[in-house]
Amino acid sequence: MDGDSAHSMEAEREMTRLWRTFRTVYELLADRGYEVSDNELLLPLEDFRAKYADPLGYPEQCRHASLKSHITNKLFRNNSRTKMKIQARPTETMKMKYTALPSKANPNPQPDCGTIYVDFCPDSSGVGTKQVRAFNHLVDENNFHTGIFITQTPISPSAVRLLSGVPGRICEHFQEQDLLVNITRHELVPKHVLLSPEEKAKLLERYRLKESQLPRIQISDPVARYLGLRRGQVVKIIRKSETAGRYASYRWVI
Amino acid sequence: MAQQGPSHPLKTSLPETYAAVNAQQPPPSCLYPTQEEQDRYLEGRPGATQQHLEVALQHAQQIQTQKDAEDAILNRILELLELPSSPIEDPAAPSQEDTVKLKYSLAPFRPSDYDNLILERNFEDLCGYALCPRKHRKQATGPRGGFQFKYGPKGSGPGGRGRSVDIVSQDRIEKWCSDACAERALWIRVQLSEKPVWERRAGDTRGTTILLLEEARAKRLKAPAATSSVSSVVNDLEVMGLGNRDRSGELALERGDTSLIRPDGRVDVNIRENQHGSQQVAGAPQMRPEDANGGSIEGYVPRERRGADQDGDIDLLDQI
Numbered sequence: 001m002d003g004d005s006a007h008s009m010e011a012e013r014e015m016t017r018l019w020r021t022f023r024t025v026y027e028l029l030a031d032r033g034y035e036v037s038d039n040e041l042l043l044p045l046e047d048f049r050a051k052y053a054d055p056l057g058y059p060e061q062c063r064h065a066s067l068k069s070h071i072t073n074k075l076f077r078n079n080s081r082t083k084m085k086i087q088a089r090p091t092e093t094m095k096m097k098y099t100a101l102p103s104k105a106n107p108n109p110q111p112d113c114g115t116i117y118v119d120f121c122p123d124s125s126g127v128g129t130k131q132v133r134a135f136n137h138l139v140d141e142n143n144f145h146t147g148i149f150i151t152q153t154p155i156s157p158s159a160v161r162l163l164s165g166v167p168g169r170i171c172e173h174f175q176e177q178d179l180l181v182n183i184t185r186h187e188l189v190p191k192h193v194l195l196s197p198e199e200k201a202k203l204l205e206r207y208r209l210k211e212s213q214l215p216r217i218q219i220s221d222p223v224a225r226y227l228g229l230r231r232g233q234v235v236k237i238i239r240k241s242e243t244a245g246r247y248a249s250y251r252w253v254i
Numbered sequence: 255m256a257q258q259g260p261s262h263p264l265k266t267s268l269p270e271t272y273a274a275v276n277a278q279q280p281p282p283s284c285l286y287p288t289q290e291e292q293d294r295y296l297e298g299r300p301g302a303t304q305q306h307l308e309v310a311l312q313h314a315q316q317i318q319t320q321k322d323a324e325d326a327i328l329n330r331i332l333e334l335l336e337l338p339s340s341p342i343e344d345p346a347a348p349s350q351e352d353t354v355k356l357k358y359s360l361a362p363f364r365p366s367d368y369d370n371l372i373l374e375r376n377f378e379d380l381c382g383y384a385l386c387p388r389k390h391r392k393q394a395t396g397p398r399g400g401f402q403f404k405y406g407p408k409g410s411g412p413g414g415r416g417r418s419v420d421i422v423s424q425d426r427i428e429k430w431c432s433d434a435c436a437e438r439a440l441w442i443r444v445q446l447s448e449k450p451v452w453e454r455r456a457g458d459t460r461g462t463t464i465l466l467l468e469e470a471r472a473k474r475l476k477a478p479a480a481t482s483s484v485s486s487v488v489n490d491l492e493v494m495g496l497g498n499r500d501r502s503g504e505l506a507l508e509r510g511d512t513s514l515i516r517p518d519g520r521v522d523v524n525i526r527e528n529q530h531g532s533q534q535v536a537g538a539p540q541m542r543p544e545d546a547n548g549g550s551i552e553g554y555v556p557r558e559r560r561g562a563d564q565d566g567d568i569d570l571l572d573q574i
Contacts, residue, residue, distance in 0.1 A: 128377035128378065129331070129332060129335070129377075130377065156370060156373050156377065158373075158374055161324065162328060165328070
């Protein structure tokens, strides 16, 4: 009996971790401006477990040697992470923010965003070029604009390069442990708001600046990664101020 | 590039091949803007000159070369994951085809790229040595990332007694299928050049001439056999015929002494000391009339004292 309760404790912990990651992904999509329903955003742990856990309460199986004897049925061997695929479409506001200003060369610009696809990698170790190639292929085949690849362990350097090298598509990578907690909900992280090209042009005109004269934020900054910022965009950062109530600053993504 | 055919995995730019191609033809039009485009770009920018544009383009080309090289290395890593071509190949005697492919592919690698290759092969459950078809070791004992004792062969300990003991992290052991493969793989790693491929000079052979461990051993065994025995050295000397006066001219030519004055290659050299230096000897200082006054410094009289002299005052110091 003791062994069983230990198992269920561990199953509970793993399931909770996965659920928190899953919810953060939805929050991330919502914050970026994709269409996400409230049901998905506020998915309770019970529902998540009912949907994705196996009969023993684990998010995945065959990882624990002690459990292998329990499992003979092949049906149980599927991994809940393979079921956790997410797709989302951008909202109108997001499309507007990602549409460049009309210019002489391009008088009618199209929004540079599209359907996003999130994939959880089921392998618990050794994620290399093989998995990333499969992911890239999937994104390319289904014509997704953006792909997010979520793994349990760090991926190899060549895999990182392979992921960023898909022409015409944006592929990002997160580790599950990075998404356990939504960093933008922390009280010390100020609010970051992406400016549309129009707002950016107004800002530069008002302060008579060139964009290179703005303070900068790195593209690898955790919040920039969370928001999926791209080089050349400007974010407005709104902080609390003791004297002024709120204080807005602007940063140029490089 | 065309002469290398479709099997050539490089899309553009190993500098050595790139330089050779560049010398013959202008860069491909898809990479380089035409004169018309350049002019149009410059029109809208009054501060910019043709020179600015050229510098910018040159830098852009360099960055592009770098990116292309990195892509090529990534492609080669992916290709090397497929090696060896047959699953029963012996890593100690790899097939000629695979060996050639490995050596060719490794040419632009840095040691860090090679480490990436090993990592990727391990992720694919293969031994880190590219020519070994076996699986890498997996030790179930102990927690992941622990350390292990590793014993050397008998008599390898201090003073030739006992066994040497190494403490090795488990990751390092698990990269390979056996110690022999580890040696082979690391032997290749030390031959790679640290310099990134886009910074290498055209004639730089380091990193491009790679020997497998087996080849290097065979070479080392063969090389000393030719020169080791005293008699063979004596034989060689006799064959060269150093004592033969007729051949001295030939030898001179071989040394590079091609002077027409001395066809036999010898020049008389007389060493003579330079005589000029010894005639000027610094003499003792002489008394000059202006020195009688005293107080001058190398003939210069400080201004205050000069004034005093004009007043007709007598400098007491001089009297003493």
